[in-house]
Amino acid sequence: MSGIIEKPRFTCALGGALSTIIAINNHVPIIHAGPGCGVQLFYGQTFTSGFRGSGWIGGVAVPSTNTYEKEVVFGGESRLKEQIENTIELINGDRYVVLTGCTSELIGDDIKGILNEFQNEVSIIFAETAGFRGSSYEGYEILLDAFIDQVVKKKPRQTNLVNIIGIVPSQDVFWEGNLAEIERILNEIGLEVNTLFNGQEIEDLSAASLNIVLSPWVGVKSAQKLEEKYGTPYIVNPIPIGVDQTNAFLEKVGKILEVDVSEVTAREEAKTYKSIDKVADFIIDFDVQLKFATITDSNYAIAINKFFVNEFGWIPSLAVISDEIPDEYKELIRNELRFENALSPDILFESDSFKIYENIEKDTPEFLFGSSLDKDFAGTIGATKLSIAFPITDRVIIDRGYAGYKGVINLLEDALSEVVTPF
Amino acid sequence: MTIKKYNNVAPIRDNRLDAIITFGGNASELVDLSSKKCLKAKDRAFSQTTFCQEWLAMLTLASIKDTVAIVHAPVGCSSSLTCINIFNRFGQILRGDEPLTGKWISTNLKDSDAIHGGAENLKEAIFAAENRYKPKAIFIFSSCVSGIIGEDIDAVIGQTQDEISATIIPVYCDGFKSKVWASGYDGSFQGALNYLIKEPNEKRENLVNIINPITFGRVDEIEVERLLKQLGLEANFIPNFSTTEDIGRASEAALTASLCTTFSEYFAKTLNERYQVPYTEKLMPVGLDNTDEWIREIGSFFGKEEVESIIKSERERIQPKVDEIKEKLGGKKAFVSAGQSRAIGIPNLLADLGIDIVGITAYHYDEVISDSFAQLEQRCGNFCTNVANVQPFEQTNILNREKPDLYFGHMGESVWAAKEGIPTGMVFNLSHLFVGYNGVVAFGNRILNLVNNSSFSQKISQHAKPIYHENWLNEDPFKYHNGGELK
Numbered sequence: 001m002s003g004i005i006e007k008p009r010f011t012c013a014l015g016g017a018l019s020t021i022i023a024i025n026n027h028v029p030i031i032h033a034g035p036g037c038g039v040q041l042f043y044g045q046t047f048t049s050g051f052r053g054s055g056w057i058g059g060v061a062v063p064s065t066n067t068y069e070k071e072v073v074f075g076g077e078s079r080l081k082e083q084i085e086n087t088i089e090l091i092n093g094d095r096y097v098v099l100t101g102c103t104s105e106l107i108g109d110d111i112k113g114i115l116n117e118f119q120n121e122v123s124i125i126f127a128e129t130a131g132f133r134g135s136s137y138e139g140y141e142i143l144l145d146a147f148i149d150q151v152v153k154k155k156p157r158q159t160n161l162v163n164i165i166g167i168v169p170s171q172d173v174f175w176e177g178n179l180a181e182i183e184r185i186l187n188e189i190g191l192e193v194n195t196l197f198n199g200q201e202i203e204d205l206s207a208a209s210l211n212i213v214l215s216p217w218v219g220v221k222s223a224q225k226l227e228e229k230y231g232t233p234y235i236v237n238p239i240p241i242g243v244d245q246t247n248a249f250l251e252k253v254g255k256i257l258e259v260d261v262s263e264v265t266a267r268e269e270a271k272t273y274k275s276i277d278k279v280a281d282f283i284i285d286f287d288v289q290l291k292f293a294t295i296t297d298s299n300y301a302i303a304i305n306k307f308f309v310n311e312f313g314w315i316p317s318l319a320v321i322s323d324e325i326p327d328e329y330k331e332l333i334r335n336e337l338r339f340e341n342a343l344s345p346d347i348l349f350e351s352d353s354f355k356i357y358e359n360i361e362k363d364t365p366e367f368l369f370g371s372s373l374d375k376d377f378a379g380t381i382g383a384t385k386l387s388i389a390f391p392i393t394d395r396v397i398i399d400r401g402y403a404g405y406k407g408v409i410n411l412l413e414d415a416l417s418e419v420v421t422p423f
Numbered sequence: 424m425t426i427k428k429y430n431n432v433a434p435i436r437d438n439r440l441d442a443i444i445t446f447g448g449n450a451s452e453l454v455d456l457s458s459k460k461c462l463k464a465k466d467r468a469f470s471q472t473t474f475c476q477e478w479l480a481m482l483t484l485a486s487i488k489d490t491v492a493i494v495h496a497p498v499g500c501s502s503s504l505t506c507i508n509i510f511n512r513f514g515q516i517l518r519g520d521e522p523l524t525g526k527w528i529s530t531n532l533k534d535s536d537a538i539h540g541g542a543e544n545l546k547e548a549i550f551a552a553e554n555r556y557k558p559k560a561i562f563i564f565s566s567c568v569s570g571i572i573g574e575d576i577d578a579v580i581g582q583t584q585d586e587i588s589a590t591i592i593p594v595y596c597d598g599f600k601s602k603v604w605a606s607g608y609d610g611s612f613q614g615a616l617n618y619l620i621k622e623p624n625e626k627r628e629n630l631v632n633i634i635n636p637i638t639f640g641r642v643d644e645i646e647v648e649r650l651l652k653q654l655g656l657e658a659n660f661i662p663n664f665s666t667t668e669d670i671g672r673a674s675e676a677a678l679t680a681s682l683c684t685t686f687s688e689y690f691a692k693t694l695n696e697r698y699q700v701p702y703t704e705k706l707m708p709v710g711l712d713n714t715d716e717w718i719r720e721i722g723s724f725f726g727k728e729e730v731e732s733i734i735k736s737e738r739e740r741i742q743p744k745v746d747e748i749k750e751k752l753g754g755k756k757a758f759v760s761a762g763q764s765r766a767i768g769i770p771n772l773l774a775d776l777g778i779d780i781v782g783i784t785a786y787h788y789d790e791v792i793s794d795s796f797a798q799l800e801q802r803c804g805n806f807c808t809n810v811a812n813v814q815p816f817e818q819t820n821i822l823n824r825e826k827p828d829l830y831f832g833h834m835g836e837s838v839w840a841a842k843e844g845i846p847t848g849m850v851f852n853l854s855h856l857f858v859g860y861n862g863v864v865a866f867g868n869r870i871l872n873l874v875n876n877s878s879f880s881q882k883i884s885q886h887a888k889p890i891y892h893e894n895w896l897n898e899d900p901f902k903y904h905n906g907g908e909l910k
Binding site for chain 1: 526
């Protein structure tokens with residue numbers, strides 16, 4: 001039995017897969033599920049990640065079989081077949097991706113058989129993303145797996161190409177800005193990057209010299225699979241925020257690919273600290289050394305705690321990790337959050353908002369990195385809050401990112417602006 | 424403990440009201456077919472995602488203050504509550520309250536639950552809701568998964584209610600069970616009717632239940648209060664932003680009226696059957712004529728002869744302001760897409776301002792609006808008519824044919840009109856009045872802004888990548904309608 005969740009901070013497998021598909025150029029999702037899934041997940045995943053809109057083919061434009069009672073009783077295969085035919089007729093996509101939901105998986109439609117009829121005509125694949133299969137993070141992984149099994153072909157190795165995986169669009173509200181910064185700094189050290197979302201081909205995932213899993217756990221299995229199939233090495237490196245983490249990240253990548261990164265890290269470090277220096281007076285004059293807690297997924301928990309403890313002098317209290325993480329990855333996360341000088345945060349793996357609040361309350365943090373769900377709670381404990389984790393409905397996010405060197409300046413502007421808001 | 428007297432599952436509108444979600448043609452055809460009872464329940468061979476009844480059921484009850492919602496489903500089925508929470512908080516702010524985020528719990532059904540059932544999760548959620556918040560009521564929303572696996576929610580309630588002080592209320596709204604998402608309103612109201620409404624202690628002769636969808640703002644309620652006050656009547660606004668107690672005393676009211684009959688009709692009818700509270704049938708007080716009729720129906724029920732003089736003086740007061748706007752907007756062409764009641768109300772309001780109606784999309788069509796729709800057709804002519812549960816591909820095609828100057832629609836679909844370069848106004852906006860006499864002027868002023876500066880839709884459209892093949896715009900917009908049994 002899985003646990004109940006008060007005010008969840010992620011959606012279902014279909015939600016993660018859908019937000020990923022609509023983020024990839026010219027990819028057309030076809031939901032094979034009940035009528036409401038696409039809208040539920042637009043307003044529950046995309047729109048509530050800083051008010052992101054439909055884009056090219058998201059929102060209410062997503063093709064969907066909208067299966068009703070008839071399909072639940074008699075099966076939905078003929079409806080799906082008709083829907084695929086007509087989607088191809090109406091919409092010109094580079095690839096069509098059938099995402100199955102709870103109803104079609106419970107009634108057991110044979111998706112593969114139907115897709116065979118279209119394989120010669122167009123590129124079409126499917127992913128089994130029923131909501132009961134797990135969270136948005138797992139939906140992303142299921143989709144990535146489907147890409148590896150059904151799309152990726154063996155390609156000649158490209159020595160300067162790396163793949164970035166592990167970032168789930170909208171679940172990471174800052175995904176686009178984060179990936180742009182990661183791509184920028186990897187370009188700086190002479191690498192080309194396939195993020196899935198930057199116009200590179202999915203097919204070419206096999207051509208990379210290195211797979212970079214930018215998360216402590218999301219996408220690790222896919223990286224292992226790519227290693228087995230194509231011999232590509234991988235590293236697991238949670239998203240880096242700030243100078244120390246980003247330097248270490250580039251050094252790690254540089255070491256494996258035998259690229260000298262020292263010039264880039266030195267330059268970026270100098271630039272970043274020239275910027276951070278601008279708030280030094282404010283931080284010192286106003287004693288802005290705050291005790292903080294985080295309610296985020298594991299990726300942000302690591303990056304935020306590392307930066308604010310090791311580079312910004314703040315005092316950690318509790319790091320709540322709200323993604324439902326497979327047990328095997330928990331040790332890695334604990335290790336990442338073990339700091340020197342007794343400055344490690346306490347760690348709580350918990351998705352249920354009520355239990356999260358019960359635990360944070362005891363610690364009385366002055367600053368809370370969380371989601372917009374935590375607005376009332378932050379008020380009751382008198383903490384200043386910045387929404388950096390899904391869902392975010394109290395900020396508008398367009399291209400903003402927190403990763404890397406440039407991202408940390410955004411992060412500081414946003415966090416410190418919350419501190420001075422009363423003035 | 425509540426003694427159950429009634430079925431907890433409300434009948435779906437597909438059957439009860441012969442509701443349809445698919446029609447394409449012109450208004451007179453729809454009037455004709457509808458009056459002859461010859462409408463067919465067609466399907467679509469291509470469709471885009473839409474709302475399910477569970478979404479609307481959650482929306483119906485999400486803002487009731489002393490309650491907790493349990494969504495008995497995989498974790499995704501409660502996700503939109505974070506968005507609905509925006510309206511919940513905004514609505515509280517507009518009412519001068521400290522905004523508080525709602526309380527909801529997902530039973531987080533996983534694959535093993537889909538096989539073995541999720542009763543244990545549901546019990547855990549019920550106890551959590553009780554112990555954490557001591558609410559007056561706990562709503563349990565069913566889902567596709569709980570429905571398909573045959574979860575017996577009533578049985579779980581039977582096993583737990585004795586240990587729980589809150590009234591536990593099942594809301595049956597499995598997404599796949601109805602093609603008409605408005606059935607979700609009925610599922611929610613069925614729960615409220617069966618468990619929350621109390622036997623009246625007294626009959627309150629001046630109290631009128633006003634059923635308020637969350638998409639009406641406090642400004643709209645104030646306009647209604649203003650009109651009712653002139654008749655010496657008091658409003659009991661339910662269910663949104665109310666308490667279980669406000670809902671419970673609905674049986675004491677002298678009358679039930681509604682800001683949206685499509686939303687309220689099942690509740691109003693059933694309340695009358697059980698507690699003899701008569702109800703009005705006029706759609707919504709939007710537009711001058713509709714407002715006349717709406718307040719007249721209430722006035723004549725209470726035998727208030729002064730209603731005619733109130734209407735007269737309101738009309739005289741407002742007409743110069745309406746004329747002023749009409750001068751600027753007269754002859755503009757508009758397309759309206761909305762739920763069926765608003766798809767009548769807004770065009771009437773626009774017609775008051777001299778705007779021509781070139782087309783309407785109603786999310787569904789049933790007998791609740793058939794008379795009003797026929798009246799609208801008489802007033803506005805033989806406009807293009809689409810019945811569609813959103814379906815922007817049909818809308819894009821129609822807009823390219825009809826080339827309206829202005830578009831009015833709901834969240835989600837309107838952006839697609841803006842991407843066609845059409846200045847786009849929302850048919851609901853909690854901070855702006857559109858109800859009653861003053862609503863016509865307030866809405867008109869917003870349209871003036873839209874006309875005076877349409878740079879946003881112009882710019883957006885110049886850079887939007889089209890979704891559909893170019894030849895789709897030359898095809899019959901209703902090409903993918905198929906099949907259909909006679910209703």
